[in-house]
Amino acid sequence: LRLVTELRDAIDSRDITLLYQPIFSTASRTPVAVEALARWDHPERGPISPAVFVPLAEESGLIGGLGLLVLDETCRQLAEWDRLTGVAAPPRANVNVSALQLDGNLPDQVAAALQRHQLHPSRISIEITESALMKDPASAQRVLQQLRDLGVELAIDDFGTGYSSLAYLRHLPVDCLKVDRSFVAELSAGHGEIASAVIALARSLNLCTVAEGVETAEQADELGRLGATYLQGFTLAEPMTGGHAAAWFAIHG
Ligand code: G
Ligand code: G
Ligand code: MN
Ligand code: NA
Numbered sequence: 001l002r003l004v005t006e007l008r009d010a011i012d013s014r015d016i017t018l019l020y021q022p023i024f025s026t027a028s029r030t031p032v033a034v035e036a037l038a039r040w041d042h043p044e045r046g047p048i049s050p051a052v053f054v055p056l057a058e059e060s061g062l063i064g065g066l067g068l069l070v071l072d073e074t075c076r077q078l079a080e081w082d083r084l085t086g087v088a089a090p091p092r093a094n095v096n097v098s099a100l101q102l103d104g105n106l107p108d109q110v111a112a113a114l115q116r117h118q119l120h121p122s123r124i125s126i127e128i129t130e131s132a133l134m135k136d137p138a139s140a141q142r143v144l145q146q147l148r149d150l151g152v153e154l155a156i157d158d159f160g161t162g163y164s165s166l167a168y169l170r171h172l173p174v175d176c177l178k179v180d181r182s183f184v185a186e187l188s189a190g191h192g193e194i195a196s197a198v199i200a201l202a203r204s205l206n207l208c209t210v211a212e213g214v215e216t217a218e219q220a221d222e223l224g225r226l227g228a229t230y231l232q233g234f235t236l237a238e239p240m241t242g243g244h245a246a247a248w249f250a251i252h253g
Pocket of ligand 3: 157
């Protein structure tokens, strides 16, 4: 209960910060986007993972405020990178949204954040987990269509770990599948079957793929052979602060 109060305070005072992890084109190995990742450095307890505080925010009614903060801060950062001279700003930033944010308000919130920071909608990609989409598929489909109509990109996060019906996938207006990092890890044990199948499925549906959690050069090469469109993982680049990312993009962008 104390942690919930502290989380509310952290959200109100913008003590939840974002790190940005580059995402690369597999073909050119150049960065094409970043994923915004929320961080909470608690004054006494130290860093608390979003795997802990996002569910806590969901249970305590704070996810709306957290979601707005993440959207606004990502847009603010993109606009700041754009203003810096000598910096090749990331073309796009991916924002994670919780299942509980997936309602009729989300398209308006995204549009407002873009407008506030004078950004084109193509600068934002929304990542939604497969399990979030399957809670109420009909409603999710409506919200996704509204987001798509706005002009933002849509990706299904952690693909393959939920319970989505593959038939349903065809009716979702999404652009990209994120191959869950558990399937990328399996490559190193000689088991590329699932990663390969997900990439093939995406290709046949004309969707791009982001392979997540790429930790070795061998995994990156294998994912290239399998036809993954984009790569993300510690071996390519770790999540970094907005300031560090500006310097990083000046060199690598
Ligand atoms: O960054 P890290 O690996 O610690 O993230 C752990 C989990 O928290 C991942 O599933 C990630 O998608 C999720 N996460 C990180 N940042 C956000 C955020 O801003 N919003 C939501 N809803 N989830 C996030
Ligand atoms: O569920 P989601 O894809 O949003 O999770 C993103 C999380 O994955 C981030 O918190 C990030 O810290 C983590 N991550 C990014 N690259 C790697 C990696 O190469 N290996 C592992 N294990 N985690 C990673
Ligand atoms: Mn994600
Ligand atoms: Na993921």
